[in-house]
Amino acid sequence: MSIETDVSKPSQAEPVRRARGRPRKAVHERDDGNRRQELLRAAARLFRQQGFGATSTRDIATAAGMRSGSPFYHFENKEALLAAVMQEGMKSALQRQASAMDTAVAQAAACGHTLSARECFRVLVRSHFEVLLGPDSDFIPVMLYEWRSLSAAQRSEVNRLKDSYEAVWVPVLKALHASGELHGDPALARMMLFGALNWSVQWYDPARQATLDDLTASVVHLFLKRLE
Amino acid sequence: MSIETDVSKPSQAEPVRRARGRPRKAVHERDDGNRRQELLRAAARLFRQQGFGATSTRDIATAAGMRSGSPFYHFENKEALLAAVMQEGMKSALQRQASAMDTAVAQAAACGHTLSARECFRVLVRSHFEVLLGPDSDFIPVMLYEWRSLSAAQRSEVNRLKDSYEAVWVPVLKALHASGELHGDPALARMMLFGALNWSVQWYDPARQATLDDLTASVVHLFLKRLE
DNA sequence: CCTACCGATCGGTAGG
DNA sequence: CCTACCGATCGGTAGG
Secondary structure (H helix, E strand, C coil): CCCCCCCCCCCCCCCCCCCCCCCEEEEECCCCCCHHHHHHHHHHHHHHHHCCCCCCCHHHHCCCCCCCCCCCCCCCCHHHHHHHHHHHHHHHHHHHHHHHHHHHHHHHHCCCCCCCCHHHHHHHHHHHHHHCCCCCCCHEEEHHHHHCCCHHHHHHHHHHHHHHHHHHHHHHHHHHHCCCCCCCCCHHHHHHHHHHHHCEEEECCCCCCEEEEHHHHHHHHHHHCCCC | CCCCCCCCCCCCCCCCCCCCCCCCCCCCCCCCCCHHHHCCCHHHHHHHHHHHCCCCHHHHHHHCCCCCCHHHHHHHCCHHHHHHHHHHHHHHHHHHHHHHHHHHHHHCCCHHCCCCCHHHHHHHHHHHHHHHHHCCCCCCHHHHCCCCCHHHHHHHHHHHHHHHHHHHHHHHHHHHHHHCCCCCCCCHHHHHHHHHHHHHHHHHHCCCCCCCCHHHHHHHHCCCCCCC
16 A cells, blocks of 8 residues: 655656755754654654554654654664663663662752661652653653563663662662561562552553652552651 | 354355254354363463564464464454453452452351451452462453553453452452551552552562462561551 | 455565 | 565455
């Protein structure tokens, strides 16, 4: 279907490209990174809405304002596009996590005290909710629910990022366990906690429900015991 | 779509089915239910492993020992097969939940006391883990992670079953909240709890990790406060 | 339930 | 990045 009208077919002497015309955006070839980013955002949105398997590369191209073959100029194949979405999502999550912790630590220091494990926990949960539910939050849900479609190599690449994201939580949960604020095996508790948080992408409706601060407070009360 | 072959339209004297030929397995037509079940199990396994979009109806047919066109004798289309997997999973989950509660109530009665909310909670969590991780546990993960591929009508059908499954938990969580064993909004706690439990299908390895009883005990300790 | 098939779509590529 | 295209696969069906 959709046989393209080949308007510009025969002897068309290369449109002589005079190198002085437009100083910026020369042949719209090497200014991408922009276009690549648009592709990633479109892919993330569609992969999340419809699933990887139900989204065609044509869908993505159209959503990014391109023709059907063009995504393959930026990505080797459809799976590489999926992997890039996930890596992009994890990198931005890592950044958000680090900056949230830095800010909190700095604020505490300005008040002349250090962050308690409980406060660390709150900051991490809050940052995680932002990653999951905040603006540009299609990337991580795609990672959570489409990893089956990755090759083994791509999967272990994404897992590296995920491990370093989770590693930040480990000492915090251990400290909470040591203080008696968190019961049971911290590793198991971490799994349960991530499950509880990640599931929110399935039901959270920003229009009708609580704010991310409300959610965070709930999680803290639900998972942590009072210290006394 | 799907124009039914109106075989029995005009003057077609009903294909006289001689009731005496072969007593069992007459024309291998009406002894299915067996084959249908095999299709469902194969579909559940493949949908879970590879995802709905990445699984072809040919894959499923082969796994069930059929030819490529045969699944469509049992199911109108691929989506109907997916919907059937989910409904099958939810019906069996509802049965397991009901029988677990019945057994527990009967046992308590035999000992001359009633089930506490905490004991109810434990029974429900344990039954849920069995649904998620026990034998024949491909159906529910498919429901959890492939509902995007359902039509709106199919989705609301599945949601009816899911709602009645969750409804059993509501009074239990309310009682736990009333007694101070569960903090925060019970509805929100239910979401978090299901997230924590359902996530286990992503990491639980029966070979290397705790038993379902261990998991259940962990969840009880993690989510419920001591009553004193 | 099988055989034999069809139309559509899809991932991907050559060449510019 | 577009044009023009290909081979493969896929969901689904007619007819028995």
